[in-house]
Amino acid sequence: MDQRSPVHATHLTTRSQSVIESLRSAVLSGEFAPGERLHEVPLTQRLTVSRTPVRAALQALASEGLLDYAPNRGYTVRQFPLSEVIGAYEVRSVLEGLAARLAAERGLTEADRVVLEKSLQDGDNLLSGRALSQQDRPSYSAINVSFHETIHAAAGSRILGQMIQLCLQVPISSPRNVVAFEDRDVRRRHDDHHRIFEAIVGREPWRAEMLMRDHVGSVKASLIRSLSSTIDVHLTSQR
Amino acid sequence: MDQRSPVHATHLTTRSQSVIESLRSAVLSGEFAPGERLHEVPLTQRLTVSRTPVRAALQALASEGLLDYAPNRGYTVRQFPLSEVIGAYEVRSVLEGLAARLAAERGLTEADRVVLEKSLQDGDNLLSGRALSQQDRPSYSAINVSFHETIHAAAGSRILGQMIQLCLQVPISSPRNVVAFEDRDVRRRHDDHHRIFEAIVGREPWRAEMLMRDHVGSVKASLIRSLSSTIDVHLTSQR
DNA sequence: CCGAGCAAATTTGTATACATATGGAAAACC
DNA sequence: GGTTTTCCATATGTATACAAATTTGCTCGG
Numbered sequence: 414m415d416q417r418s419p420v421h422a423t424h425l426t427t428r429s430q431s432v433i434e435s436l437r438s439a440v441l442s443g444e445f446a447p448g449e450r451l452h453e454v455p456l457t458q459r460l461t462v463s464r465t466p467v468r469a470a471l472q473a474l475a476s477e478g479l480l481d482y483a484p485n486r487g488y489t490v491r492q493f494p495l496s497e498v499i500g501a502y503e504v505r506s507v508l509e510g511l512a513a514r515l516a517a518e519r520g521l522t523e524a525d526r527v528v529l530e531k532s533l534q535d536g537d538n539l540l541s542g543r544a545l546s547q548q549d550r551p552s553y554s555a556i557n558v559s560f561h562e563t564i565h566a567a568a569g570s571r572i573l574g575q576m577i578q579l580c581l582q583v584p585i586s587s588p589r590n591v592v593a594f595e596d597r598d599v600r601r602r603h604d605d606h607h608r609i610f611e612a613i614v615g616r617e618p619w620r621a622e623m624l625m626r627d628h629v630g631s632v633k634a635s636l637i638r639s640l641s642s643t644i645d646v647h648l649t650s651q652r
Numbered sequence: 653m654d655q656r657s658p659v660h661a662t663h664l665t666t667r668s669q670s671v672i673e674s675l676r677s678a679v680l681s682g683e684f685a686p687g688e689r690l691h692e693v694p695l696t697q698r699l700t701v702s703r704t705p706v707r708a709a710l711q712a713l714a715s716e717g718l719l720d721y722a723p724n725r726g727y728t729v730r731q732f733p734l735s736e737v738i739g740a741y742e743v744r745s746v747l748e749g750l751a752a753r754l755a756a757e758r759g760l761t762e763a764d765r766v767v768l769e770k771s772l773q774d775g776d777n778l779l780s781g782r783a784l785s786q787q788d789r790p791s792y793s794a795i796n797v798s799f800h801e802t803i804h805a806a807a808g809s810r811i812l813g814q815m816i817q818l819c820l821q822v823p824i825s826s827p828r829n830v831v832a833f834e835d836r837d838v839r840r841r842h843d844d845h846h847r848i849f850e851a852i853v854g855r856e857p858w859r860a861e862m863l864m865r866d867h868v869g870s871v872k873a874s875l876i877r878s879l880s881s882t883i884d885v886h887l888t889s890q891r
Numbered sequence: 892c893c894g895a896g897c898a899a900a901t902t903t904g905t906a907t908a909c910a911t912a913t914g915g916a917a918a919a920c921c
Numbered sequence: 922g923g924t925t926t927t928c929c930a931t932a933t934g935t936a937t938a939c940a941a942a943t944t945t946g947c948t949c950g951g
Contacts, residue, residue, distance in 0.1 A: 426723040427904060452932070463906040468933090469711065476715035478814065484665040485912055485933060500809035503754070507746040515742070570739035572822065575717065576815050583811065666934060691902070702936045707903090724903060724942050897948080904941070911934070919926070 447492030502633035686731030
């Protein structure tokens with residue numbers, strides 16, 4: 414996966430920004446081993462930029478929590494032990510619960526309601542037939558992201574949204590990873606979405622919070638199941 | 653308080669680190685108006701360093717949420733409308749609630765228990781007499797911080813601690829600001845501490861979470877009261 | 892008088908040279 | 922032989938020159 418394309422080919426505002434995205438996806442896709450040091454000069458060669466934007470990107474990724482930093486000793490790829498991933502889910506659970514509660518307290522705008530209803534409808538359609546094919550998974554993932562993001566926005570709290578975003582940065586805890594789950598889990602969780610939506614529309618803050626907390630918590634649970642059964646290999650090989 | 657001392661006089665690892673601290677305290681103490689742009693060159697002169705560490709510091713403070721950043725247009729001092737401060741409290745409320753729950757689930761280490769008991773005892777002593785004098789406030793503030801930080805640590809979740817720390821960065825939402833509160837509030841909140849401690853020691857996760865949530869939530873409430881009253885004063889005294 | 896458009900000045904972004912700190916290997920010493 | 926010390930290679934921190942972008946203010950045309 415080493416395409417070695419010059420970063421500044423993409424006209425994404427500044428080189429620093431581009432480098433941030435490049436490095437982030439490289440780290441998340443596992444191109445660097447956990448614990449590995451990221452030296453600046455090799456990165457400049459790989460990305461064909463100078464050290465300045467590289468350093469800016471490293472600093473940014475460190476503050477996102479993806480890298481560790483020690484003064485005068487540079488940056489290393491953070492490793493996320495299972496305990497950290499679980500921790501991220503626990504935090505996300507209460508944060509998204511709060512988001513649902515706030516959304517229920519404030520009420521939805523017309524626009525938000527439409528988006529949520531559409532994602533529910535789309536999900537219904539996708540799940541109406543038999544089991545999801547592998548190709549359907551990305552589609553459902555998009556629906557899932559849309560549902561959750563709309564609620565984050567409806568909560569109307571900048572800090573809250575920012576923090577949820579931070580949680581999603583933690584590898585494997587992103588909702589994109591519904592891919593790894595069983596069909597039954599997906600259906601159950603889509604059902605959760607319906608109930609959460611009802612609670613928000615019905616202005617039941619407490620119920621919305623509890624449902625959302627349990628919803629995200631259940632993702633954690635099945636993630637742990639999925640990990641302990643199949644990905645044992647992965648965990649042990651990275652150690 | 654413009655003492656204009658060269659930043660690198662303090663031997664705090666690197667210049668960037670020193671500049672971060674200088675700028676942070678400058679922003680928090682209100683030396684820059686909310687919305688004001690922070691140009692790099694003037695800061696270099698003020699701090700007697702080059703643009704490089706200044707830029708690093710600005711980026712760091714922006715990711716802490718203290719500054720806004722727009723590519724090619726630089727950094728501005730974020731303003732925190734009351735809604736933002738309240739939002740920070742709501743988030744902190746659920747996060748500290750989670751921390752208390754986790755601490756209750758895991759149980760306390762001997763060391764942590766001792767620290768918590770000491771902060772409770774110190775608080776009892778401080779509050780045993782009559783009303784707190786102004787000089788006592790900082791002492792109680794330290795006790796308060798110690799109590800909460802110990803619980804954060806006892807929760808054993810790096811991400812959680814990191815996020816709570818982010819909440820505390822938001823101006824006015826820091827526990828240092830017990831200063832602004834009434835005597836009765838302080839006593840009530842110290843009582844909360846006792847109950848929270850009992851719940852954690854007694855391994856009652858759910859109770860610990862609820863108590864802590866309400867505890868932090870009550871700080872929010874009296875902060876709002878305090879603010880609206882001082883604002884009243886400002887209005888009547890034509891500030 | 893007002894607005895569009897251009898040009899200069901200011902400001903941020905990037906590259907690079909130099910300074911300083913770290914880590915390790917070789918040499919000196921016990 | 923093992924430990925300590927010194928020195929050098931390497932990597933990060935800082936300063937600064939240059940490039941690109943934005944802002945400002947002016948001119949010109951309507």
